[in-house]
Every structure is written in C-alpha cells, then in structure tokens.
Amino acid sequence: MEKPIGVIDSGVGGLTVALELMRQLPREKLIYLGDTKRCPYGPRTKEEVQQFTWEMVDFLLEKEIKLLVIACNTATAYTIDDLKEKLDIPVIGVINPGARAAIKATINQEIGIIGTEGTVKSGAYPDALKQINPELHVQALACPLFVPLVEKGVFTGEEARMVVESTLEPLVEDNDMDTLILGCTHYPLLKPLIKKVVGDQVAVISSSEETARETSAVLEIKQLQNKSGLQQVHEIYSTGDMEIFNRIATKIFQNAIHQQFTIKRAVIEKE
Numbered sequence: 692m693e694k695p696i697g698v699i700d701s702g703v704g705g706l707t708v709a710l711e712l713m714r715q716l717p718r719e720k721l722i723y724l725g726d727t728k729r730c731p732y733g734p735r736t737k738e739e740v741q742q743f744t745w746e747m748v749d750f751l752l753e754k755e756i757k758l759l760v761i762a763c764n765t766a767t768a769y770t771i772d773d774l775k776e777k778l779d780i781p782v783i784g785v786i787n788p789g790a791r792a793a794i795k796a797t798i799n800q801e802i803g804i805i806g807t808e809g810t811v812k813s814g815a816y817p818d819a820l821k822q823i824n825p826e827l828h829v830q831a832l833a834c835p836l837f838v839p840l841v842e843k844g845v846f847t848g849e850e851a852r853m854v855v856e857s858t859l860e861p862l863v864e865d866n867d868m869d870t871l872i873l874g875c876t877h878y879p880l881l882k883p884l885i886k887k888v889v890g891d892q893v894a895v896i897s898s899s900e901e902t903a904r905e906t907s908a909v910l911e912i913k914q915l916q917n918k919s920g921l922q923q924v925h926e927i928y929s930t931g932d933m934e935i936f937n938r939i940a941t942k943i944f945q946n947a948i949h950q951q952f953t954i955k956r957a958v959i960e961k962e
C-alpha cells in the first residue's frame with residue numbers, strides 16, 4: 692500500500708526513530724511531525740500531553756497515513772491505549788519495544804531507565820518490563836535537563852558533559868545495573884556522553900531498532916507494505932523554530948544521504 696507511515700514526537704528526538712525506520716523500511720514513505728513549539732512534553736500534565744498528541748495525530752490523519760508510530764516515550768506512556776482504541780490504523784509506541792530490547796540485553800536482571808518526568812511518573816517502563824519478567828529489578832531516574840539540551844542542538848562539549856554527569860550521578864552510584872534504557876527518544880543524541888558516564892559494563896539501549904522491527908512486522912502481518920519500490924521523498928514537519936529544527940535534522944540525517952526529504956512548518960493547534 693503506497694500510503695505513508697506517520698511518525699510523531701514532541702520535537703527532534705523522534706527523528707532517531709524515523710532514521711531507523713528509513714533504514715529498515717527503505718520502500719516506505721514517512722511523514723514526521725515534531726511539536727517543537729510546545730516541547731518539552733515531559734513536565735506537562737497528562738491531559739496536556741493527550742490533547743497535543745491528538746492534535747498531531749489529526750494532522751497526520753488528514754495526510755492519510757496507514758500506520759502511526761508514536762516516537763515519543765511521554766506521549767506513548769499517556770496516550771497509546773486511547774489511540775489504539777480510537778484509531779482504525781495500527782499504532783506502535785516506543786515503550787514495549789524498548790522494554791523488550793532491554794530484557795534481551797540484561798544478564799543480571801538489573802535494569803536502569805532514564806526518561807522525562809512524565810514517562811518516569813507514569814511507571815510505564817517498569818510495568819512493561821515486569822509484565823514480561825516480574826523478577827527484574829528496575830530503577831528509574833527522570834532527567835529533565837536532557838531534552839532542552841538536545842532541542843538546542845547541544846549533543847557534545849563541556850555544557851552537555853556536565854549536565855549528563857551530574858544528572859546521572861544518583862543512578863550510577865551503588866548500582867549494579869548492566870542495562871540502561873534510554874526511555875526518551877531525544878537521549879540517543881547524547882548516547883556517547885551517557886555511555887562514558889555509566890561505563891562499558893552497561894549496555895545502553897534505545898528503542899528505535901526494535902520499534903522499526905515491530906513496524907516492519909505489523910506492515911507484513913496487515914499486508915500494508917509498499918510494494919511499488921519507488922525512491923521515497925519523506926515529509927518532515929515542525930511546529931516551531933525552523934532554523935534550529937533544520938540544523939538538527941540535517942545533523943541527524945547526515946549519515947543517511949541516500950534519503951530524500953522536505954522540511955516544512957506545520958500549524959496544528961486547535962482553537
């Protein structure tokens with residue numbers, strides 16, 4: 692089916708998931724929407740996140756998407772059940788894939804999770820992990836300073852190193868975790884720094900690969916794959932400052948030069 696796949700996030704972070712979708716599903720066209728104007732979602736109330744997410748979804752439904760990927764942990768935690776119930780297209784979040792990837796990686800059953808305040812408060816990761824294995828020991832930490840850093844395009848350097856080091860200190864002290872879930876799609880952009888702080892003995896997991904794998908499986912089961920084999924031109928939209936968004940998107944896609952995309956501004960707020 693030639694219709695596009697819709698991908699949403701509060702900002703640029705979901706582009707890490709979009710990139711993996713492009714890699715694993717090169718025949719599919721993506722329409723990505725980042726609500727950069729209202730980012731971060733992490734400190735917002737559940738009601739606000741639900742309203743903003745529905746506004747993003749309505750924008751993409753008008754573009755006739757055949758499947759929705761919620762490339763945002765906060766939005767997944769607060770809206771996935773509602774979206775699955777109300778939409779008649781398949782909906783894929785990032786939390787269950789992230790949990791599955793961590794369970795695959797851990798040996799000592801000690802798992803750490805870092806995410807936004809909203810994701811950590813929701814308890815969605817411990818729930819997803821313990822549903823698969825109730826014996827796991829799970830510790831979660833909110834990192835509210837990470838998303839503003841990434842949205843500014845600051846992934847490296849002294850400022851980023853100091854923020855990452857001081858934020859992760861309570862998680863790293865006295866902790867036997869052998870696996871750490873990056874429970875926010877913005878965090879893979881800080882992965883080299885995070886890895887340095889937690890050490891080589893800890894496997895650092897982002898959910899993008901597993902999310903793309905699940906998307907691929909669902910497309911096959913529902914017979915929704917694009918069989919046309921055309922080179923796709925992905926559409927990328929942002930609700931906020933286009934200059935910063937363009938700069939960060941270009942940086943994220945710098946190793947995906949074979950992909951073609953357009954970047955435009957979107958207005959999605961309802962009166």
Ligand code: DGL
Nearest residue numbers: 731732733764765875876
């Ligand atoms: N990238 C998002 C997440 O995975 C949201 C970050 C935010 O807006 O606070 O949670």
